[in-house]
Amino acid sequence: MARFFVVAAVLALASAVNAQCGSGTPDARVTGSSGSYTASKGSSTVYSGSDYRAAIQSALDSISSGQRVAVIASGSIGANTITISSGKTFEGCGTIDVGNRSGRGAIESLGTSDVKIPYLSLTGNPYFGLRFYGTRNLELGxxxxxxxxxxxxxxxRDNAANANVKIDVVRVTGAGSHAVETWNIDGLEVNQVIARNVGECGLLLQKTTNARVKLVDGDNVAAGNGYATFRMANNNGQTSDGAYNTNVRVDKVVSRGGGRGVFCVSQSGGAVIENVDLANNGNNAILIENCYNVAIRSGTVQGGGEVRLAARSEFPNNRDISISLTVNDNTVRESPCGQNIAWSIQGNAQKTIC
Incomplete structure (x- = not known):
């Protein structure tokens, strides 16, 4: 019953937020319903017809940098792509259903600056729902x-880097892969990533520096595989001079069921996680493997897979790791022994540490 009321409260909050979408006087609007859409800029019609994607793209193309489009109508764009150019604000007030276009995003902004997406509601089975590279001052709401x-x-991964990305609240259910995956960002602010029944990671950070994340919350994320509710990989947190000074800061990670809870791997680090709340993870509750300067400062692990420090031979061993936790009905293991490892474990966990 309590869970029902929590879900209802979240939906009510989302409805209240979405009610603000399209408020005031947008510079362009998309209205209508299935089979009949109109894109207008001010008093001028820039598209009228049955193609929902064309209506949206026409509205976006009609505005200039510093202006705003509000898509009031709902519909399907199929296996196609909407592109947003620099300086434009895109509000998806209706529900946009999307298809799978190989290697592409349903909505893309590439090599741009000052793009804002304050509101968006997406359904369907995309290759990527949103796809970015080469962005500066991108804001997602x-x-x-x-x-x-x-x-x-x-x-x-293989395109231009990004700088100064801000993400407010992302809620993803039913993704076969990751909810949010980053590569090549310098300067990332995330309020919340909430992942439910997601196939791989809730939030995956790769080659991302100077990041601040308030909350990653996953339920049934990465079940049956090696991913995690929160994962850092591929030199995440390593600065341009090769150092691992602390520059990735996470306030809280919550994970229930699924696969791993927290996973740091492949020469990542420079990270502090202030608090974790992990329970009944189907794989390691926490796995730190070949990472450097990582601290988990507080929290609880209840049951699930073990808390583990491990290492692969192709990378230097773990070093400068500090973990302070209450761990119950689980095991804590360090193998092989790392360098400068500090453990503070409370609870009834069995410990095999160096």
Whole structure:
């Protein structure tokens, strides 16, 4: 019963927030319903017809930098892409249903600056729901994705880097892959990533520096595989001079069921997690593998897979790791022994540490 009221409260809050979408006087609007859409800029019609994607793109193309589009109508864009250019604000007030376009995002902003997406509601099975690279001063607000597969938000690996990205609240359900995956960001602020029934990670940070995350909350995330509610990988937190000074700060990670709770791997580090609340994870509650300067300062682990420090031979061993936790009905293991490892474990966990 309590869970029902929590869900109801979240939905009510989302409805209240979305009610603000399209408020005031947007510079362009998309209105209508299935089979009949109109894109207008001021008093001028820039598109009228049955193609929902064309209506949205026409509205976006009609405005200039510093102006705003509000998509009031709901509809499907199919396996196609909406592109947002620099300086534009895109509000998805209706529900945008999307298809799978290989290697592409349903909505993209590439090589741009000062793009804002304050509101968005997405459904469907995209390759990527949102796709970015080469962005500067990107702002994402209230983003809700109720998916039947695909990946939620993706910052590309093999393209231009990003700077100064702000993300407010992202809620993703049903993604087959990650809810949010970053590559190559310097300067990232995240309020909340809330992942439910997601196939791989809730939040995956890679080659991302100077990051501040308030909350990652996962339920049934990464079940049956090696991913995690919160994962740092591929030199995440390593600065341009090769150092691992603390520059990734996470306030709280909550994880229930699924696979791993927290996972740091492949020469990542420079990170502090202030608090964790992990229970009944199907794989390691926490796994730290070949990472440097990582601290988990407080929290609880209840049951699930073990808390583990491990290492692969192809990378230097763990070093400068500090973990302070209450761990119950579980095990804590360090193998092989790392360098400068500090443990403070309370609770009834069995410990095999150096």
């Amino acid at each position: 209230q983003i809700t994705m109720n998916l039947s597969g695909g990946l939620g938000i993706r910052f590309d």
